[in-house]
Amino acid sequence: MQKVKETAEKIRTMEIRGAGRIAKAAAEAIRDYAAELEVTSMEEFSAKIKEVSDLLISTRPTAVSLPNAVKLASKYSSDNVEDARQEIIKNANLFIERADRALEKIGKIGSRRIQDGDVIMTHCNSHAALSIITTAFESGKDISVYSTESRPRCQGILTIRHLNDFGIPTTLIVDSAVRYYMKDVDKVIVGADAIAANGALVNKIGTSQLALAAHEARKSFMVAAETFKFSPSTIVGNPIEIEERDAEEIIDPAILKELPHVQVRNPAFDFTPAEYIDMIVTDIGIIPPAMAYTVIKEHLGWELGEI
C-alpha cells in the first residue's frame, strides 16, 4: 500500500504528470500492488483492489486517461485470488504496452500530415503531440516550433528541452503571445486530457485560446490523443470535471494574505468545442471530432464495461 500511496502523491503533486504518463503510472501501481497482495479471501482481495483504485483515481479529476487506465488494469473475472491476481498483472501490462505503442502510432500517423517547412505551435507538454513533431522532424521534414510557456506550472520548459534535444528550431513564447504569433504558424498541435463524446477537447488551460486564434487566422488545429483519452461517461451526459489547483501555484501565499479583497482562481484545464478542431490523431487513425462517440463505443466501451 505504501508504494501505491507514493505513486498517488506523485500524481497529485504533478511530479508524475501528463495524461498518458499518469495513466501508465497508475496501471503500474495497481499491477505491483496486486502482485504482492496478501489476503485470506476473495472478498478481501476485491476490497483492497477497489481501495487502491479509488485512491489513484482521486488524485487528479480531469484526465480521463487515469480512470480508464485504472479500470482496464484492475479488471478481473476470476473468483479465486491467484487467478484474479494474474489477470490484473496481465491487463496492467497490456495497458502499458498499448500506451507505448499508441504514442509511436500517433507519431507515425500524425507526422504524415506535417509538410516540409511547417511552423507548428504547441501548448503545455504533451508526449502525444511531441511524438508527431519529432517523428516528422526525424523523417527529414524541415520544421520549427512555437512553444508556449504554459503558466502556472510552465510545462513549456519541458517541451523546449525535449525539442532542443532533437535539434528542432524552437521559439518559447508567453501564453499571451499566442494570437500575436499565430499569423506565422501553419498548424497547431496539442495533446488531450480528455475528449468528450461530442468531440470537445479538455486540455491544459489556454488551449481554447490557441484554438480560437487558429480559427480566426484559418490555421489547422490538430489534437493528438490516444484512444484511452476518450471519456466513456460523457456518452450518458456526465460532465468532465475541471481541476482547480492551489492559489500558491500563481502567487506567494504571503502576498495574498496582505490582499483581503483578492481571490485567486487556478483552473488547470479548459474546454475547446469540437467546431474548432480539424482533426484528432489517434492510435487507430485520424478522425474528425464528430467520430468521438464511435471511438468510445467501438474501442473503449466494450472493454470498460458498464458506464
Ligand SMILES: O=P(O)(O)OC[C@H]1O[C@H](OP(=O)(O)O)[C@H](O)[C@@H]1O
Ligand atoms: O498525455 P500527454 O500527451 O503527455 O499530455 C496530455 C496533456 O496532459 C497534460 O496535463 P498536466 O500537465 O498533467 O496537467 C497537458 O494538459 C497535456 O496537454
